[in-house]
Amino acid sequence: MTMETRRAPRAAVRRSWRGRAPASIADPPLASTGATTGPLTVAPSRSAPHVPVMVDRVASLLADAPDGTVVDCTVGGGGHAAAVLRARAARGRPTSRLVAIDRDPDALVEAEARLADAPAPVDLVHARYDALDRILDERGIGRVAGVLFDLGISSMHVDRPERGFSYRHEGPLDMRMDPTGGPTAADLVNTLERGALAHLIRRYGEERFAHRVAAAIVRHRPLRTTTELAEVVRAAVPAATRRHGPHPATRTFQALRIAVNDELVALEAALPVAVDRLLPGGIVVALAYQSLEDRLVKRAFADAAAACVCPPGLPVCACGRSPVVEVLTRRPERPDPREVADNPRARSARLRAARRLPDRSGRSHP
Secondary structure (H helix, E strand, O other): OEEOOOOOOOOOOOOOOOOOOOOOOOOOOOOOOOOOOOOOOOOOOOOOOOOOOOHHHHHHHHHOOOOEEEEEOOOOOOHHHHHHHHHHHHOOOOEEEEEEEEOOHHHHHHHHHHOOOOOOOEEEEEOOHHHHHHHHHHOOOOOEEEEEEEOOOOHHHHOOHHHOOOOOOOOEOOOOOOOOOOOOHHHHHHHOOHHHHHHHHHHHHOOOOHHHHHHHHHHHOOOOEHHHHHHHHHHHOOHHHHOOOOOOOHHHHHHHHHHHHOHHHHHHHHHHHHHHOEEEEEEEEEEEOOHHHHHHHHHHHHHHHOOOOOOOOOOOOOOOOOOOEEEOOOOOEOOOHHHHHHOHHHOOOEEEEEEEOOOOOOOOOO
């Protein structure tokens, strides 16, 4: 098993809190670290073991993918990856390699331990998944059998107050999935002007009281801890709204987390690459936990499954386009009630999957 212990490169993009995605993401090349290295040095995890969501369904889908490399773009603690490798081995589908990507070095430590006895070589990569093209190119990997995205945050984020993701426990306003660099939630909360902050909260949190929340935040700045922010947001939301539904700070915390980590920008860039790098018959699976990321997955799969894209009214097709994938999930699949009862964090999960169609040219693939 190999591990890249370097700091993940920061995206060379101009962050925009007004929702303008860059035309492209151009990171510097990933540096090589050699064949093997020592373990990452991080604080030991104090969170409960992360329970992978819809793990049987994910493993079943990727077990049907052809022989070859499997990529877990969000390996986390390695639960999905371990189940996928076991399912493929049981079905007689050789996995030549598992490329396990995560931007969180703590996650890679847990994944290394969990995948120590994996039935395939494992390459742990500290990077964002929008570097997928480059990661595969640098390893001489052309097309892959399967790709998995398990989006959002995990138990190791929420259950560790020092990471700053939870409004229920006091911690620094951080929210970085990769704590080695980049702006924190405190940077945004304490420096953005009110209009930009309101736009961010409405866009990424779909918070209808975004302007009230932003105004309250500006009045109470500087804010340094998660509980300080949660209380300011709670007080800004109308009392009638506070009596029902999730915690009033849920949407604001979601918005800040998405912005801090460029989650939607990275996902929008990575999904077409994942589809493009699939072997014929290869499968891509995405687990989303909120509507913004699920819409991106749905649109990416629908675009890849579309045939003619000519303007309406043309008498014959002029584009000559053929579908690249078939969508395997007409509607997003949801966890069953028993899984939700055992793992409440699975409640909002939505699974979508697509299979790469044979290339029309019939050419072979590496």
